Amino acid sequence: MTIAHISDLHFGRIAHPGIVEALVDEINEGSPDLVAVSGDLTQRARAPEYEAARDLLDALKAPTLVVAGNHDVYPWWRPLKRLGTPLGRYRQFITDDLAPTFEADDVAVLGLTSAYGASIKGGRIGPADRAALAKYFRAVPADRFKVLVVHHQLHPTAIGPISPHPVARQAQETLDVAADVGVDLILCGHLHVSAIQPLEIIPGTPRIVVASAGTATSNRWREPTGPVNFYNVVSVEPDVFSVEERRYVPDEGRFVRDGVARFDRTN
Ligand SMILES: [Fe+2]
């Protein structure tokens, strides 16, 4: 079972001519079971940006599971909409489902929305979201491989100069619930840094692997990794799983394997 994980597309700030097409073609050729999109589909939540994001989703042959990012909320200069219907355009163009789920083989995936109009850019996972997280994963068999998709970071990513960076509000409470219900893998974005790290959330409990994807298509690059675009491919097998980081090579107009992290399944 494979999941292509793309994040931080930021339509409105696309990095290279042809990169979106290269991404779509490559994902379609790989025939993943699912494409997980962890937010920031747009730059300023403008309608044309959402239309371009919708076109990308429609061009993907696999099912998609999408969560919103802070850039998908109405910007600060539209305060009434930002407070009243922050995800109005997201719901119009992308999906009304703010806690989407997907199951295939022995894999269960849940997306949670961490972007709200009032939470500025840091994100928040509230009590209702945590309740949904616990309810969903407690209802699936214990031996399923459990994947949580969320835009914001729940734990500091171990990357040099930008650490420490803020994490979503109530992140620790959310990680505690995720560990308690046996989440195996968290797919997130927001930092625009590709990083894969295993975390022991609660000492003595199985670790959770956090795969933070870089920006798949935008030029909102971040030091120290500089001008580079990434996405990930997750492969889940009966006893092991892996996360492959794929990096865009502008001169070649394609993504190439940058590294693969492999892990044993712990339950
Ligand atoms: Fe972003």
Ligand SMILES: [Fe+2]
């Ligand atoms: Fe973001």
